[in-house]
Amino acid sequence: MQRRDFIHKLGLGALAVGSAGTLTACGEKECAPSAAAPASGTAPATANHTAPIKWRMVTTWPKNFPGLGTGAQNLADLITQLSGGRIEVKVYGAGELVPAFEIFDAVSQGTAEMGHGASYYWKGKSEAAQFFAAVPFGLTAQEMNSWLYHGGGMALWAEVYAPFGLIPTAAGNTGVQMGGWFNKEINSLDDLQGLKMRIPGLGGEVLSRLGGTPVSLPGGEIFSSLQTGAIDATEWVGPYNDLAFGLYKAAKYYYYPGWHEPGTTLECFINKAAFEALPADLQAIVLNASRVANQDMLAEYTARNNTALRTLVEEHMVDLRPFPEEVLAELQRVSDQVVAEIADKDPLSAKVYASFRTFRDQVVAWSDISERAYLNARNR
Numbered sequence: 483m484q485r486r487d488f489i490h491k492l493g494l495g496a497l498a499v500g501s502a503g504t505l506t507a508c509g510e511k512e513c514a515p516s517a518a519a520p521a522s523g524t525a526p527a528t529a530n531h532t533a534p535i536k537w538r539m540v541t542t543w544p545k546n547f548p549g550l551g552t553g554a555q556n557l558a559d560l561i562t563q564l565s566g567g568r569i570e571v572k573v574y575g576a577g578e579l580v581p582a583f584e585i586f587d588a589v590s591q592g593t594a595e596m597g598h599g600a601s602y603y604w605k606g607k608s609e610a611a612q613f614f615a616a617v618p619f620g621l622t623a624q625e626m627n628s629w630l631y632h633g634g635g636m637a638l639w640a641e642v643y644a645p646f647g648l649i650p651t652a653a654g655n656t657g658v659q660m661g662g663w664f665n666k667e668i669n670s671l672d673d674l675q676g677l678k679m680r681i682p683g684l685g686g687e688v689l690s691r692l693g694g695t696p697v698s699l700p701g702g703e704i705f706s707s708l709q710t711g712a713i714d715a716t717e718w719v720g721p722y723n724d725l726a727f728g729l730y731k732a733a734k735y736y737y738y739p740g741w742h743e744p745g746t747t748l749e750c751f752i753n754k755a756a757f758e759a760l761p762a763d764l765q766a767i768v769l770n771a772s773r774v775a776n777q778d779m780l781a782e783y784t785a786r787n788n789t790a791l792r793t794l795v796e797e798h799m800v801d802l803r804p805f806p807e808e809v810l811a812e813l814q815r816v817s818d819q820v821v822a823e824i825a826d827k828d829p830l831s832a833k834v835y836a837s838f839r840t841f842r843d844q845v846v847a848w849s850d851i852s853e854r855a856y857l858n859a860r861n862r
């Protein structure tokens with residue numbers, strides 16, 4: 483489907499296309515308020531709006547970090563462009579307005595109107611938040627979007643963020659990540675014993691229960707830690723981001739698949755009071771711009787990972803390997819335990835887990851005879 487058709491299907495055609503005729507680029511001139519099309523008889527609040535509404539978007543990413551930071555910027559540009567400049571969204575990289583892990587509070591308190599991050603960072607706020615980013619042996623990107631948009635997931639996410647005065651949206655996806663970089667071969671479960679690996683979140687907990695030592699490190703410290711031997715292994719994202727970090731210079735073996743992050747959803751969250759102050763058409767633009775950004779980031783990662791993987795293997799002679807079956811089977815067994823334990827934390831986590839688990843167990847049957855069967859057939 484063409485982008486323009488997609489926007490028409492969203493019912494945003496007149497506002498969306500405008501003179502620029504495209505959604506990707508947002509040159510200063512096209513986005514300037516003076517170039518805005520007049521609002522076509524919507525809410526009275528918009529009719530007399532001359533000054534643009536200025537919103538701030540705080541993020542957990544370095545500004546314009548490839549894929550993630552650029553995805554946040556893309557969302558901000560889309561909102562400005564689709565609204566004909568009636569909302570101007572300015573993006574702040576991690577630490578520019580508030581530190582990365584304070585963006586949730588900043589938007590909750592109204593210091594900024596929007597945030598862009600990943601919900602598993604907020605498990606300290608609500609354990610249930612972990613279900614809306616990545617779950618080990620959970621949903622692929624396609625399945626995640628299906629659960630969120632058409633399987634009840636989005637309503638649950640809204641319920642989890644409501645006590646904080648926040649409205650969440652899915653606003654990007656990395657697709658399935660890589661298993662990570664290792665400075666030794668992983669041939670059996672014994673090779674996980676004592677393994678010091680940078681792997682955050684639920685995946686780290688799984689590694690810990692299998693005898694490894696999970697380490698939390700911000701992105702900027704990964705390369706030097708791996709190179710000096712302070713850690714034995716690391717996961718990051720996938721070929722696109724991993725190549726940019728030069729991780730192939732610090733470890734020889736590149737394992738797949740990313741069992742711990744099978745389709746990581748990035749999020750946008752919006753201050754509820756700021757959102758509710760918008761007229762209905764601008765609310766629709768903000769929500770639907772997120773849907774476009776959500777899909778676009780996945781498309782970008784798929785395209786860039788593909789070319790970056792070839793560079794890693796063909797130019798940098800990376801040793802690309804699948805995890806052994808025995809290792810994957812045990813990782814899955816322990817992952818299912820760790821994820822199920824989240825349900826014991828509080829009633830809302832139990833409710834989200836039940837929905838997530840039911841959806842995963844049911845969608846497996848369809849994914850097996852559709853995506854998996856087709857991919858197997860194509861690769862025969």
Ligand code: CA
Pocket residue numbers: 659717718719743
């Ligand atoms: Ca990762």
